[in-house]
Amino acid sequence: MLIKVLGAAAGGGYPQWNCNGRMSKRARFKEPGCLPRTQSSLTVSANGKDWVLLNASPDLRQQINETPELWPEADGPMRQSPIKAVVLTNGDVDHIIGLVNLREGQPFSLYASDRVLATINSNSVFNILNPEKVERIELAIDEPTALSGAGVDLGLTIEAFDVPGKVALYLEDASKGDNFGTEKGDTIGLKVTETATGKSFFYIPGCAAVDGPLAERIRGSELIFLDGTLYTDDEMLVQGLMPKTGARMGHISMSGPDGSVAALEPLDIKRKVFVHINNSNPTLDDNSPERKAVEKAGWEVGFDGMEVRL
Amino acid sequence: MLIKVLGAAAGGGYPQWNCNGRMSKRARFKEPGCLPRTQSSLTVSANGKDWVLLNASPDLRQQINETPELWPEADGPMRQSPIKAVVLTNGDVDHIIGLVNLREGQPFSLYASDRVLATINSNSVFNILNPEKVERIELAIDEPTALSGAGVDLGLTIEAFDVPGKVALYLEDASKGDNFGTEKGDTIGLKVTETATGKSFFYIPGCAAVDGPLAERIRGSELIFLDGTLYTDDEMLVQGLMPKTGARMGHISMSGPDGSVAALEPLDIKRKVFVHINNSNPTLDDNSPERKAVEKAGWEVGFDGMEVRL
Numbered sequence: 001m002l003i004k005v006l007g008a009a010a011g012g013g014y015p016q017w018n019c020n021g022r023m024s025k026r027a028r029f030k031e032p033g034c035l036p037r038t039q040s041s042l043t044v045s046a047n048g049k050d051w052v053l054l055n056a057s058p059d060l061r062q063q064i065n066e067t068p069e070l071w072p073e074a075d076g077p078m079r080q081s082p083i084k085a086v087v088l089t090n091g092d093v094d095h096i097i098g099l100v101n102l103r104e105g106q107p108f109s110l111y112a113s114d115r116v117l118a119t120i121n122s123n124s125v126f127n128i129l130n131p132e133k134v135e136r137i138e139l140a141i142d143e144p145t146a147l148s149g150a151g152v153d154l155g156l157t158i159e160a161f162d163v164p165g166k167v168a169l170y171l172e173d174a175s176k177g178d179n180f181g182t183e184k185g186d187t188i189g190l191k192v193t194e195t196a197t198g199k200s201f202f203y204i205p206g207c208a209a210v211d212g213p214l215a216e217r218i219r220g221s222e223l224i225f226l227d228g229t230l231y232t233d234d235e236m237l238v239q240g241l242m243p244k245t246g247a248r249m250g251h252i253s254m255s256g257p258d259g260s261v262a263a264l265e266p267l268d269i270k271r272k273v274f275v276h277i278n279n280s281n282p283t284l285d286d287n288s289p290e291r292k293a294v295e296k297a298g299w300e301v302g303f304d305g306m307e308v309r310l
Numbered sequence: 311m312l313i314k315v316l317g318a319a320a321g322g323g324y325p326q327w328n329c330n331g332r333m334s335k336r337a338r339f340k341e342p343g344c345l346p347r348t349q350s351s352l353t354v355s356a357n358g359k360d361w362v363l364l365n366a367s368p369d370l371r372q373q374i375n376e377t378p379e380l381w382p383e384a385d386g387p388m389r390q391s392p393i394k395a396v397v398l399t400n401g402d403v404d405h406i407i408g409l410v411n412l413r414e415g416q417p418f419s420l421y422a423s424d425r426v427l428a429t430i431n432s433n434s435v436f437n438i439l440n441p442e443k444v445e446r447i448e449l450a451i452d453e454p455t456a457l458s459g460a461g462v463d464l465g466l467t468i469e470a471f472d473v474p475g476k477v478a479l480y481l482e483d484a485s486k487g488d489n490f491g492t493e494k495g496d497t498i499g500l501k502v503t504e505t506a507t508g509k510s511f512f513y514i515p516g517c518a519a520v521d522g523p524l525a526e527r528i529r530g531s532e533l534i535f536l537d538g539t540l541y542t543d544d545e546m547l548v549q550g551l552m553p554k555t556g557a558r559m560g561h562i563s564m565s566g567p568d569g570s571v572a573a574l575e576p577l578d579i580k581r582k583v584f585v586h587i588n589n590s591n592p593t594l595d596d597n598s599p600e601r602k603a604v605e606k607a608g609w610e611v612g613f614d615g616m617e618v619r620l
Contacts, residue, residue, distance in 0.1 A: 011413070012414055016414065017374050017380075017412070018382055018391040018412075019388070019414070020382045020383075020387065020388050020389065020390055025384070029384075038371075039371075058407075058411060059372070061327060061349075061368060061369060062369070062372050064327050065338075070327075072329065072330045073330075074335070076330055078329070078549070078550045079328050079329060079330065080330055081328040093435055093438050097407060100368060101368060102328075103321070103322065103403065104326065104327075104329070104552070105552070123433045123434060123435050124433060125403055125429075126480075128403050170435060170436075170438040171437075239388070241388055241389065242414070
């Protein structure tokens with residue numbers, strides 16, 4: 001099983017278009033050690049030929065251009081793509097808008113929870129994906145689903161599960177109280193298993209907390225890609241960027257007693273990679289003390305083009 | 311007045327993600343003379359400081375990253391952008407999806423026809439633009455509109471006018487006959503005038519035909535950016551890419567007796583630039599006979615980063 005990080009940044013990307021924060025500025029002016037990153041997506045393949053996208057970011061066209069594995073075969077038919085399926089983990093624009101790039105009548109399967117499919121179905125722009133060629137499949141929660149697309153068995157099984165989170169920003173309903181109308185299915189994690197070998201990894205790019213059930217689920221696993229939005233819960237306020245905490249946005253922080261580094265420390269996970277990293281997060285700087293701290297704790301900070309073989 | 315082409319390609323871009331056509335392949339493998347191009351958008355400024363986007367393509371994040379004029383001022387506030395307004399000419403995904411990149415509470419004005427605004431309003435993903443900070447303004451047709459945004463007078467006046475065209479692909483209604491439910495306001499052209507000097511240019515990236523009224527409107531003008539989707543009406547069929555003609559897609563071709571080169575020849579227009587160029591169009595090859603032919607007829611083939619000062 002081959003996994004590639006297409007985009008390791010959170011919504012807005014790194015740098016963010018309208019951000020003059022210290023970190024965005026350093027990436028914009030190409031300061032060494034501050035590698036730019038596109039928005040949040042992974043791709044995975046069992047056979048190295050047929051690929052599944054995990055989330056479809058607004059930067060997908062650029063990501064495909066930079067990833068030869070996702071190009072049509074040079075001697076293939078006039079219209080062809082190795083992308084046979086897309087699985088969505090929530091309805092955030094940084095995870096769904098890339099779907100519109102998969103236009104032009106190409107067949108593939110689209111998997112998402114009932115809640116996220118309802119959002120796709122209610123936004124007419126996604127009808128650019130020919131409904132006769134792109135099957136929209138509701139993901140069962142806590143049950144294995146064998147992935148297929150364009151008539152191909154992809155050799156991968158996913159298990160979707162609910163994780164603590166928040167409904168997408170543009171769907172927040174302030175009248176519904178503290179959770180803004182969040183329901184089950186709004187934020188899911190994925191366990192991806194290579195059907196032939198049983199090898200598996202977790203992909204959880206949006207996650208508000210590592211609670212008991214989630215800790216037990218991921219304990220002892222081989223590999224996890226986890227929500228690395230913020231380093232500290234209040235860093236966007238402290239940097240003067242935006243008056244929102246990570247908790248308000250539905251994202252766990254890396255540091256602190258309730259952070260992901262502490263939460264995963266006792267869980268005996270072989271390889272831990274942060275993805276969905278916000279442009280305010282100081283671990284994006286290769287040489288920052290925060291980067292050294294997470295690396296010392298056994299974590300890697302994801303980057304575009306990162307490859308992991310399992 | 312300074313105009314920059316952010317993206318000169320039509321929907322899908324050049325190369326197109328799933329296309330093995332001769333032209334896409336040559337761009338994908340970086341053949342000399344076949345310069346890749348992102349999707350359809352221009353930007354214009356009267357003062358070189360505040361900018362207006364004409365259409366917002368799915369590639370907007372990449373386009374901003376490659377255009378220093380659109381970066382926040384290096385010594386500006388924490389959140390800032392020179393983009394003060396966006397004007398849409400139709401509801402095609404290649405012209406509207408980039409709006410989602412302008413997230414994060416940045417104020418600007420969004421101008422579009424009643425028909426296109428209705429599409430924006432009915433797709434919840436666009437609520438990622440904070441409705442309290444992004445004013446949605448209905449464009450009057452055949453009347454001048456002075457552009458402003460984020461409290462700034464932009465020194466530009468636009469006149470929107472209906473042109474022959476077709477409703478966006480994902481909104482086509484086959485039950486409504488040959489025109490798929492197309493109505494006035496679905497495809498507009500823009501005359502952009504620098505208020506202080508009266509200098510003006512035309513921007514018409516989608517256009518099915520140059521009819522009498524359109525010909526009279528653009529006659530004698532200084533500069534036009536025109537729909538250059540196809541070179542010949544049936545080139546996508548001939549190349550085996552897709553069973554649709556330009557006419558079916560609502561786009562005039564460059565060549566032929568009803569084509570744009572012939573139609574504009576007698577109109578005494580000083581500078582003529584093709585934009586919204588499809589990846590099947592042989593004029594994308596700098597050295598093709600078709601490129602030589604349109605250049606001989608006084609046309610330029612637009613490219614990303616092209617600058618025009620008026």
